[in-house]
Amino acid sequence: MSALKTDQRVPEDENMTGDSPTSPPPSNRSGNEALREMSNPHRGRAIKDLIARIAMWVSFFVAMVPLAWILWTVVSKGIHLLLSATWWTGNQRNINSSDVGGGARHAIEGTLMMAGVTALIAVPIGILTAVYLVEYGRGGLARAISFMVDILSGVPSIVAALFIYAVWVTTFGLDRSGFAAALALVLLMIPVIVRSTEEMLKLVPNELREAAYALGVPKWVTIVKIVLRTAFSGIVTGVLLGLARIMGETAPLLILAPYTKNFQHDLFNGNFPTLPMMINQDRGDFALASAAARMWGTALTLILLVLLLNIIGRVIAHFGSVKK
Amino acid sequence: MAKRIDVSDLNVYYGAFKAVEGVSMTVEPRSVTAFIGPSGCGKSTFLRTLNRMHEVIPGGRVEGKVMLDDQDLYAPSMDPVMVRRTIGMVFQRPNPFPTMSIYDNVAAGLRLNGVRNKKTLDGIVEQSLKGANLWNEVKDRLSKPGAGLSGGQQQRLCIARAIAVQPQVLLMDEPCSALDPISTLAIEDLINELKSDYTIVIVTHNMQQAARVSDRTAFFNLKATGEPGRLIEIDETTKIFNNPNEQSTEDYISGRFG
Ligand SMILES: Nc1ncnc2c1ncn2[C@@H]1O[C@H](COP(=O)(O)OP(=O)(O)OP(=O)(O)O)[C@@H](O)[C@H]1O
Ligand SMILES: [Mg+2]
Numbered sequence: 001m002s003a004l005k006t007d008q009r010v011p012e013d014e015n016m017t018g019d020s021p022t023s024p025p026p027s028n029r030s031g032n033e034a035l036r037e038m039s040n041p042h043r044g045r046a047i048k049d050l051i052a053r054i055a056m057w058v059s060f061f062v063a064m065v066p067l068a069w070i071l072w073t074v075v076s077k078g079i080h081l082l083l084s085a086t087w088w089t090g091n092q093r094n095i096n097s098s099d100v101g102g103g104a105r106h107a108i109e110g111t112l113m114m115a116g117v118t119a120l121i122a123v124p125i126g127i128l129t130a131v132y133l134v135e136y137g138r139g140g141l142a143r144a145i146s147f148m149v150d151i152l153s154g155v156p157s158i159v160a161a162l163f164i165y166a167v168w169v170t171t172f173g174l175d176r177s178g179f180a181a182a183l184a185l186v187l188l189m190i191p192v193i194v195r196s197t198e199e200m201l202k203l204v205p206n207e208l209r210e211a212a213y214a215l216g217v218p219k220w221v222t223i224v225k226i227v228l229r230t231a232f233s234g235i236v237t238g239v240l241l242g243l244a245r246i247m248g249e250t251a252p253l254l255i256l257a258p259y260t261k262n263f264q265h266d267l268f269n270g271n272f273p274t275l276p277m278m279i280n281q282d283r284g285d286f287a288l289a290s291a292a293a294r295m296w297g298t299a300l301t302l303i304l305l306v307l308l309l310n311i312i313g314r315v316i317a318h319f320g321s322v323k324k
Numbered sequence: 325m326a327k328r329i330d331v332s333d334l335n336v337y338y339g340a341f342k343a344v345e346g347v348s349m350t351v352e353p354r355s356v357t358a359f360i361g362p363s364g365c366g367k368s369t370f371l372r373t374l375n376r377m378h379e380v381i382p383g384g385r386v387e388g389k390v391m392l393d394d395q396d397l398y399a400p401s402m403d404p405v406m407v408r409r410t411i412g413m414v415f416q417r418p419n420p421f422p423t424m425s426i427y428d429n430v431a432a433g434l435r436l437n438g439v440r441n442k443k444t445l446d447g448i449v450e451q452s453l454k455g456a457n458l459w460n461e462v463k464d465r466l467s468k469p470g471a472g473l474s475g476g477q478q479q480r481l482c483i484a485r486a487i488a489v490q491p492q493v494l495l496m497d498e499p500c501s502a503l504d505p506i507s508t509l510a511i512e513d514l515i516n517e518l519k520s521d522y523t524i525v526i527v528t529h530n531m532q533q534a535a536r537v538s539d540r541t542a543f544f545n546l547k548a549t550g551e552p553g554r555l556i557e558i559d560e561t562t563k564i565f566n567n568p569n570e571q572s573t574e575d576y577i578s579g580r581f582g
Contacts, residue, residue, distance in 0.1 A: 138382060205419070207415060207417065207419040208419060208421060208422070209380075210377065210380065210415065210419075211415065211419045211420075211421065211482070211485075212421075212432070212436065213377060213380055213408055214375065214377060214408055214412060214413035214415075214486070215408070215409070215412070215432060215433035215436065215437075215485065215486070215489055216405050216406065216407075216408040216409025216410075216433065216437065216489060217405070217432075217433065217436040217437065218405050221436050221437075222436075225436055226421060226436075229423050230421070230422060230423050232423075
């Protein structure tokens with residue numbers, strides 16, 4: 001229907017362009033017509049433009065409302081906890097759900113540690129895989145790896161967690177721990193890193209690789225010093241997006257890393273505190289005002305942590321970006 | 325510094341497609357050799373076989389022999405990286421490294437191959453930029469990004485970058501096609517100066533340019549699209565432009581072609 005409409009309008013458009021300077025000078029009359037058409041844009045087009053504008057703004061607000069609502073809820077209900085110093089220095093030891101007070105430092109540190117260890121394992125694997133796929137991979141093996149990455153990126157976090165549980169606990173007979181949860185997060189983070197890095201590497205023009213080869217620079221040096229360097233800011237952004245994703249993952253923690261209210265810096269032994277698990281803990285006693293407030297405070301802390309990571313990423317990306 | 329290139333019976337393939345067939349020629353040292361011919365006849369392809377850049381393309385394959393003085397460039401023991409260090413290349417579109425400053429761009433070839441000495445680098449950067457007639461324009465902003473230069477300046481930067489590694493031969497694939505007449509003239513002057521030290525091969529679609537800068541000219545042609553390109557003739561530029569041996573050369577040069 002709409003295609004038909006545009007087809008019908010084609011001749012009018014041609015009329016307009018037909019009065020361009022390249023065509024013979026128009027008679028007075030058609031010149032006036034052209035002028036009128038220009039000063040008085042076609043109504044159908046104006047209406048479509050208006051509809052598209054309205055649709056755009058409406059969808060913008062529809063998308064913004066839940067976001068603003070979430071932020072408002074979390075901030076208004078949780079901010080007062082974050083204003084006390086003990087929130088940033090203390091833990092929840094000996095604090096019951098009905099008690100107020102204590103801090104979230106144990107969970108902040110735990111989440112950062114776990115994310116750090118996850119990134120330490122996932123980032124090199126992910127980047128090297130992407131480099132292989134883009135710079136070296138041809139034929140069957142590359143296709144197989146690429147397919148596997150696709151599958152991995154579709155694996156639900158709870159399945160990744162159960163897989164690690166089956167290997168770590170059932171097969172090897174090891175205890176649940178922060179590290180086991182980090183391994184499950186690695187599985188979730190790798191495909192994010194591979195895909196984002198791949199995209200960034202593909203954006204590096206082939207001319208730059210050829211320029212380096214033509215200077216007698218070996219391929220691997222070209223990749224490290226030219227290709228990865230040029231794609232650096234994009235890769236950093238991808239890594240941070242991956243980190244942001246896994247920091248809020250909860251299923252692997254539920255299955256593999258039981259919560260503790262204490263400080264715990266050992267990823268290999270015993271329970272491990274993290275922000276999502278702290279939220280989960282207080283969620284159980286949501287009816288108590290103290291627990292509910294703590295839950296919102298922890299949620300806000302997690303959001304701020306992710307935000308902070310994003311800001312750091314932008315700063316790094318800004319300073320490492322292609323110079324103009 | 326400059327060396328002679330001897331090509332005998334070279335076939336060049338992209339996968340199963342034979343792009344260039346049976347090329348034999350000699351490129352004289354300390355002179356400029358121009359490649360001319362219609363689009364798609366394999367000038368770029370053939371040029372890239374001279375420094376083994378062709379094989380970086382997936383499926384790229386070469387048969388035949390290329391000698392640099394007495395070294396066989398395609399001998400199994402020959403390292404393509406070393407070949408490219410000896411035979412530099414300038415591309416059609418200027419391609420400075422976007423993350424690097426002007427200085428770093430010129431120093432890139434040396435740095436990436438392990439030269440660290442600041443004094444050595446400073447000297448070579450200055451000398452190369454002077455060699456590329458760019459020094460006066462950029463000497464006060466060496467630390468500014470190379471991508472911030474004009475197109476013509478960028479192309480001269482790329483030439484500086486190529487000569488900074490002190491190659492024996494310089495291959496140029498339509499180095500002026502993206503440039504204005506003034507930048508083109510600057511680069512042609514530069515080619516004239518460089519030929520006292522280097523063996524230069526230049527691909528060009530501009531007949532006047534070939535006539536102006538080259539000592540010898542090679543004319544390539546292809547029978548039909550899909551057929552491999554061939555070398556029709558190579559001779560002194562004056563001979564090619566005034567009295568070529570082949571009718572097709574005459575037709576091409578006088579514009580009576582296809
Ligand atoms: N990467 C590639 N893969 C497959 N075929 C290619 C590739 N590059 C070039 N060819 C083919 O090889 C033939 C020669 O191309 P080439 O680029 O060498 O021509 P040319 O003489 O440099 O043309 P131009 O004057 O337009 O630059 C053409 O038929 C072209 O389609
Ligand atoms: Mg070409």
